[in-house]
Amino acid sequence: MSESLQxxxxxxxxxxxGPAGMMLGLLLARAGIGVVVLEKHADFLRDFRGDTIHPSTxxxxxxxxxxxxFLRLPHQEVSQxxxxxxxxxxxxxxxxxxxxRCRFIAMMPQWDFLDFLAxxxxxxxxxxxxxxAQVTGLIETAGRVxxxxxxxxxxxxxxxxxxxxxxxxxxxxxxxxxALAIEELGAPxxxxxxxxxxxxxxxxxxxxxxxxxxxxxxxxxxxxWQCAYVIPKGGFxxxxxxxxxxxxxxxxxxxxFVADAATQLHDWDAVSLLTVRVDRLKQWQRPGLLCxxxxxxxxxxVGGVGINLAIQDAVAAANLLAAPLREHRVTQDDLKQVQRRxxxxxxxxQWFQVMVQNRVIANVLAGTGLGSDSTLPLPLxxxxxxxxxxxxxxxxxxxxxxxxxxxxxxxxxxPAP
Numbered sequence: 390m391s392e393s394l395q396x397x398x399x400x401x402x403x404x405x406x407g408p409a410g411m412m413l414g415l416l417l418a419r420a421g422i423g424v425v426v427l428e429k430h431a432d433f434l435r436d437f438r439g440d441t442i443h444p445s446t447x448x449x450x451x452x453x454x455x456x457x458x459f460l461r462l463p464h465q466e467v468s469q470x471x472x473x474x475x476x477x478x479x480x481x482x483x484x485x486x487x488x489x490r491c492r493f494i495a496m497m498p499q500w501d502f503l504d505f506l507a508x509x510x511x512x513x514x515x516x517x518x519x520x521x522a523q524v525t526g527l528i529e530t531a532g533r534v535x536x537x538x539x540x541x542x543x544x545x546x547x548x549x550x551x552x553x554x555x556x557x558x559x560x561x562x563x564x565x566x567x568a569l570a571i572e573e574l575g576a577p578x579x580x581x582x583x584x585x586x587x588x589x590x591x592x593x594x595x596x597x598x599x600x601x602x603x604x605x606x607x608x609x610x611x612x613x614w615q616c617a618y619v620i621p622k623g624g625f626x627x628x629x630x631x632x633x634x635x636x637x638x639x640x641x642x643x644x645x646f647v648a649d650a651a652t653q654l655h656d657w658d659a660v661s662l663l664t665v666r667v668d669r670l671k672q673w674q675r676p677g678l679l680c681x682x683x684x685x686x687x688x689x690x691v692g693g694v695g696i697n698l699a700i701q702d703a704v705a706a707a708n709l710l711a712a713p714l715r716e717h718r719v720t721q722d723d724l725k726q727v728q729r730r731x732x733x734x735x736x737x738x739q740w741f742q743v744m745v746q747n748r749v750i751a752n753v754l755a756g757t758g759l760g761s762d763s764t765l766p767l768p769l770x771x772x773x774x775x776x777x778x779x780x781x782x783x784x785x786x787x788x789x790x791x792x793x794x795x796x797x798x799x800x801x802x803x804p805a806p
Contacts, residue, residue, distance in 0.1 A: 395546045399425045399517075400714055402537055402550035404524040405557030406433070408499070409682030409699035411506040412449075413554060416707035418516035419453075421800040422714050425548055426516075427539050429523035429557075433500035433507075440499055440608070440615065443697040444489035444787040449704055451490045452795040455509060462501055465611055466493040467595045469779075470786070472769070474599040479769050483779040484787050494787065496595070496610060499696075522546060524557065527566045527678070534567065534677035552710070552719055553678045556699075559666060561684035569670050569680065574743055576665040577751040579625060580690055581618040583660045585650040587611070598643040602756045605643040614647070616640075617663075617690065621754050625662050633657065665689055667739055667746075673732075674724035681706055681727070686735045689742035691750075692786045698738060704793035705730045711797040734790040741785065 401417055403410045406428030414426040442464075450456045470482040485492045510516045519541065528536040528549060536549040555563030564571070587609070598605040604619040618640065620628060628636055637651045654660065669686035673679060682699030689695075706727050713719045772778050 393544060395541070395544060397425060397546070397548045399423045399548060399550050400717075401425070401552045401554060402548045403427065403554040403556055404537060404563045405555070405561075405682075405684065406430075406503065406507070406518065406520065407556060407558060407682065407699065408502065408506075408696050409684075409703045410554065410556035411503050411510065412700050413556065413681065413703035413706055414516060414518070415453075415506050415510040416703065416795070416797050417711065417714070418510050418513035419799050420707065420711040420715070420797045421515065422711065423515045424510075424517070425550070426510075426518045427522040427524055427537070427548070428518065428520045431521045433503040440496055440502075440610070441693045441696055442495040442497055442502060443694070443789075444484060444487050444491050444494065445789055445792040446697055446700045447491040447495060448489050448792070449700060449795060453509075455505075456490065459505060460491075460495070462497060462505065463611075464495045464497040465609055467496060467609070468493045469594075470782075471594050471596045472599060473596055478596075479773045480776070480779055481769075481772055482783040482786055483776065484783045486780050487783060487787055489788065494693075496608060519546070524562050527553065527563070532676060534675055537563075551677070551717060552714060552724075554706070555678065555680035555684040556682050556703075557684055559668075559683040559687035561680065563678070564670060564680050564684050567675055567678055567680075569672060569675070571668050572671055574667040574669070574739060576667050576689055576743075577622050577746055578619050578689075578754070579622055579665050580663040581620060581625065581628075581660050582663055583616050583618070583654065584610075585614045585616055585647050586653060587613055588646065588650060591646055599753055600639075600643045602754060603639055603643060604750060604753050605640060607644060607647075614650075619750060619754065621751075622665070629657060636660075663690070667743060669735060669739065673728040674721060676721050679706065679724045679727060681731075685728075685731075686739065688739065689746055691742040691745045692738075694738060694786060694789065697789055698735065701734065701789060701791070701793045702727070702731050704795060708793065708796040731791075737790045738785075 400423040403426045414424045417424045450459050468484050472479045522539045522541045524537045524539045526538040527534050534553050539546045555561050595608045606617040608615040640651050641648045666687050667689045673685045681702035709726050713723050
């Protein structure tokens with residue numbers, strides 16, 4: 390016997406409960422618009438997602454009146470970023486001079502960030518979050534997207550909506566089903582993610598470590614390091630074939646102070662592969678449909694700015710679409726305005742990421758790049774010598790090319806917590 394089809398009607402259906410989807414859901418619900426967010430997992434508890442909350446995102450949270458509450462959640466504050474090449478330490482970015490409310494990156498597990506956004510959004514009666522609910526198809530009529538089909542534990546779910554948002558990540562089902570053309574920019578690297586316990590004598594820095602043929606990033610998460618070991622594209626099988634002891638030795642060569650902690654890597658199950666891709670949609674929208682965040686533009690991990698870009702997309706979308714959504718008059722030109730607003734920041738950020746990938750990281754992995762002070766590129770030597778220059782990468786990483794501010798109105802009242 391087949392399962393009965395559930396059906397819902399809403400003004401906006403958002404596929405994907407990541408940073409872009411949850412932030413947009415909160416902003417639209419706050420603006421008095423009916424929103425349903427579909428998240429394919431049953432919870433937000435997944436390791437090795439981006440955990441960086443940038444100063445510009447903290448500004449958005451402040452503009453929503455939620456910053457004090459947010460910063461009560463456990464987090465670490467990173468005010469500077471450095472690189473270490475052999476014995477040479479090069480300060481790269483100094484966030485303490487930014488013209489933002491918070492002059493640091495807040496390091497917080499992404500599940501805590503998403504739980505926070507979901508909790509705030511749930512205070513609005515016009516917001517609904519369905520978990521688990523995986524989008525499998527689009528509802529289309531005469532070339533216009535009018536909602537989605539999803540699978541849930543209770544059976545198939547049909548949601549009809551004035552506007553469908555694809556915020557379901559770099560492997561977006563929405564953009565695939567919408568047949569939106571993708572421009573691939575390429576990435577010569579992949580990343581291995583894992584955790585190591587922090588010892589009492591470990592440094593406090595969040596830093597990148599460069600060796601003759603390898604690169605290792607360590608993010609201070611309080612009682613542990615979140616680690617990213619950069620490898621050539623498609624190189625994981627070769628690393629596995631060399632064995633776990635050789636991999637641990639490569640890690641310790643770059644950061645000798647983790648020698649004891651590295652023994653905790655007992656098997657490859659403790660290591661997760663992030664397949665890096667950098668791409669963007671040529672067109673972010675179709676009638677009735679808009680993609681944002683990684684669904685519109687998959688970012689490299691360089692700079693850790695993917696979450697920030699996704700949040701900025703969500704804020705811009707809410708600013709531009711709240712009024713026409715309330716009046717049930719959203720046109721494709723309204724959706725094109727979102728792409729026009731966010732495309733330049735996306736392109737410039739991806740240009741910078743691809744340049745760093747191809748001209749710095751790829752050379753390091755090939756053994757033709759960094760490794761000692763005598764081989765440091767001129768920009769890094771200048772950053773080390775002139776502290777004022779560290780404000781430039783701090784601006785690019787912490788704020789971005791075109792920071793967005795909350796302009797969408799708060800027309801729905803909620804009770805005080």
